[in-house]
Amino acid sequence: MTALLEVKNLSKSFGGLVAVNNVSFALEAGRITALIGPNGAGKTTCFNLVAGAMRPTSGQVVFDGHPIENAPPELVCRMGIARTFQIVRPMRDMSVLENAMVGAFSWTRSVDEARSTAYESLESVGLAGKANARTDQLTLPDRKMLETAKALSTRPRLLLLDEVMAGLRPTEAAGVVRVLRKLAEGGLTILLVEHVMRIVMEVASRVVVLHHGAKIAEGRPEEVVADPMVLESYLGAGFHA
Amino acid sequence: MKRWLAGGSVLVVLALVGALASPYLISLLTIVLLFTFLGQSWNLMLGIGGQLSIGHALFVGLGAYSVALLDVKYGVSPWIGLLLGMVIAGSAGAVLAWLSFRFEVRGIYFALLTIAAAEFARIMFGGWEFVGAMQGLFFPAPTGAIDISMLRGDARFYYFIALALAALGIVGTEMISRSYFGYVWRAMRDDEQAARALGVRAFRHKILVIAISAATAAVGGGILALVQGSIFPDSIMGMGLSVDVLIGPVVGGLGTTFGPLVGSLAAIPLNHLMSALGDCLRIPGLNSIAYGVVLVLVVWFLPDGIWPAIVRLGKAVQLPSRLWLLQPRKAEE
Amino acid sequence: MLSLWLNVLASGILLGLVYGLVALGLTIIFGVMRVVNFAHGEMVVFGVYIGYWAVRLWDVPIIVAAAIAAVVMFIFGYFLETLIVKRFVNRPHHYQFIVFIGLSLLFSGALLVAFGPDPRPTASQLSFHTVSLGFVTLDLARLQAAATAGLLITLLGAYLKFSSFGRSLRAAADNRLGGLVVGLNIPRIYAVTFGIGAACAGVAGALISPLFDAQPYLAVDFTLLAFVTVIVGGLGSFSGALLGGLMIGVAEAIAALMFAPSMKTALPYALLILVLIFRPRGFFGAKEI
Secondary structure, three states: OOEEEEEEEEEEEEOOEEEEEEEEEEEEOOOEEEEEOOOOOOHHHHHHHHHOOOOOOEEEEEEOOEEOOOOOHHHHHHHOEEEOOOOOOOOOOOEHHHHHHHHHOOOOOOHHHHHHHHHHHHHHOOOHHHOOOEHHHOOHHHHHHHHHHHHHOOOOOEEEEEOOOOOOOHHHHHHHHHHHHHHHHOOOEEEEEEOOHHHHHHHOOEEEEEEOOEEEEEEOHHHHHHOHHHHHHOHHHOOOO | OHHHHHHHHHHHHHHHHHHHOOHHHHHHHHHHHHHHHHHHHHHHHHHHOOOOOOOOHHHHHHHHHHHHHHHHHHOOOHHHHHHHHHHHHHHHHHHHHHHHHHOOOOOHHHHHHHHHHHHHHHHHHHOOHHHOHHHOEEOOOOOOOOEOOOOEOOHHHHHHHHHHHHHHHHHHHHHHHHOHHHHHHHHHHHOHHHHHHOOOOHHHHHHHHHHHHHHHHHHHHHHHHHHHOEEOHHHHOOHHHHHHHHHHHHHHOOOOOOHHHHHHHHHHHHHHHHHHHHHHHOOOOHHHHHHHHHHHHHHHHOOOOHHHHHHHHHHHHOOOOOHHHHOOOOOOO | OHHHHHHHHHHHHHHHHHHHHHHHHHHHHHHHHOOOOOOHHHHHHHHHHHHHHHHHHHOOOHHHHHHHHHHHHHHHHHHHHHHOHHHHOOOOHHHHHHHHHHHHHHHHHHHHHHHOOOOEOOOOHHHHOEEEEOOEEEEHHHHHHHHHHHHHHHHHHHHHHHOHHHHHHHHHHHOHHHHHHOOOOHHHHHHHHHHHHHHHHHHHHHHOOOOOOEOOOHHHHHHHHHHHHHHHHOOOOHHHHHHHHHHHHHHHHHHHHHOOHHHHOHHHHHHHHHHHHHOOOOOOOOOOO
16 A cells, blocks of 8 residues: 655644644555544644645655645645535535535636536535535535535545534434545545544544644554553543544 | 526616617716726626725726827827726736735735725826826817727717626626636635635635726726716826725625626716705705715615615515525625 | 924924824724724814814814814714614624715715815914924924824823723723623723724814814825824734824825925825835734734
């Protein structure tokens, strides 16, 4: 297996606070990897560094052989990395379909092509039936899936998902898990930032654990769960499902 | 499609009016249609592109001066002047946008920069002898003969030119709105960060939308100069003109295709009526008061403008079918 | 030659202090409410008219006229906020802009209806008196206006810094939600803030009534001048407004000496454009708005 994305010695500090401290990991193509850790562990910062929304203080992010740590978000997206936002950000005055079309314009100028791609994206997350709805008519799980569909329309090779399952009920989360599995089977590489542990165990083939900005463990879910360091620092705070 | 029927029939009626109406009505409607076009240019920038300009008079003035200078000083056809004006105003807009967005000057700061640039240009033109300074520039008196190559003719001739411009503006706005640019710009308007994460190169798109808006405003300004027969820096580049430009789309409906037309049709005759009334009663500030009250009331009670309210009314009367299409596209910050 | 320059510089600084007071009104409103008052110039002109009428009707000193303007304009601003402005505080900037453009048209129209378009010079005895300080000769009206403006700016600064209301005002400016959470009376703070802003403009107007003829059309110039001042200093910054006022005052004075009179008014805008390009948030501007 080759690494699609490599994070090398990545650090980010805000003033005196070190949010991400010398973190390295690699994502294998076609797999779902999860980045977990307790609140304030630096997951979202790490995620934003990869997505180009922030620049690292030091270290490298290499995507498909190209360094991207200083690229702006739109370029990162155009290279094949799509992201979602933790707080869903639909374009309020555009329909669900129109929202999903925007991403397609990163690789085409044809409105028809964008529209058919948007339908495909919506289909793959189970939102095709609501294509003409307004975004404020969607439920929270639907909005989260719209975020994913918007990202999928950019035809990414790597999908970065920021807490797509936060705030969802277990049955809703199970639906999301099905969608993610199907996407991974289709060859998409996924990096999942999650707080909800149990779901991560179900869906990820590899887990990276952050704590206080540093990586404390990495491996298959069952290995990580058994790691005493992880248990102490993260799960010790209460293993919640 | 009902929307198009309604809008189209308004245009047909306007064409008939042009053939039949009295000279006063024609000259009033010419101004209405020109400001419809200018409103559309402004609307493109804020309603679709999400960038607030409160100094649109800069671009209008650059267009007007390009036409007037070439025509009055060198006898060059206004067609060339219009082209030149588009290039100059478009570049001015692009440079202003580039300078400002390069340093992340945005939102209200960008708006204040547009007004500062407009005022600066107004004062410079007012002190520049070559462009006539405060005495302005005067086109030769009209002979009444229609000459398309020099864009000269009677009031009715200019009326139909203004009508063609307004129609072009409506079709153009709709075409842009439905194109790649329309989607990308609206996404950028609604949430720039999110749009960038989806691959939208916001920096260049913001410059582009401002340049296009500026270039179209220059066309409107060039024709306005011809219609008025003379231009002065204080009126063609002043703050008052910037306000006149945005009243149509705001009253009519921001970001909508027909809003600027409906808004100009409502606001400009009201202004003229009130000035006439003010002159008649010897109360000079009356039109200003009326304008002010209308603006405050519209933003207060019809924040989306008149046109979306008409559409809503139509929806309430008819059964909705594919009516999401009629959803007004309004702009948010 | 040197004394000419010194004179120009001094009169620029004096007028700059008054500009600073005008800008302070604008910046306090923006700092607390995040609202840009595009009708600020009209409020200055209201002050000029108050100065004109107070002197003409009762022949009071300008200082008394300024006090009257402070009270009248505070009440005016307070009620304008509670009746109209507060409905638009949380709306996007372009809506606010349009509302204020509407208000400014309404106000200047009202001035035209009430007093007509002709300029009215305020007949203050001060206008003809001068003070000589060695190289520099200053006219008394300007000196008095500047001194009063400077005093007011200091007092207002102290009030905002040390009084309990001033503290809650600054807290509200810092974080509106936080202010609500800790139980600040935000609607009242907003109304008072708008009142203070209007009063600053009104007082400044009354102070300069011996220097500028009362005329409705002055308003646009004052609005734009206040913007330029505030942006040069940094929107929402107290010291920025003062510094911006001084810079603009001096720049105008120097421009009057060096360029054709018609070009003089262009200099503040040139300064503004340069500042926006090289120091986008002004000299003391907040990082984000």
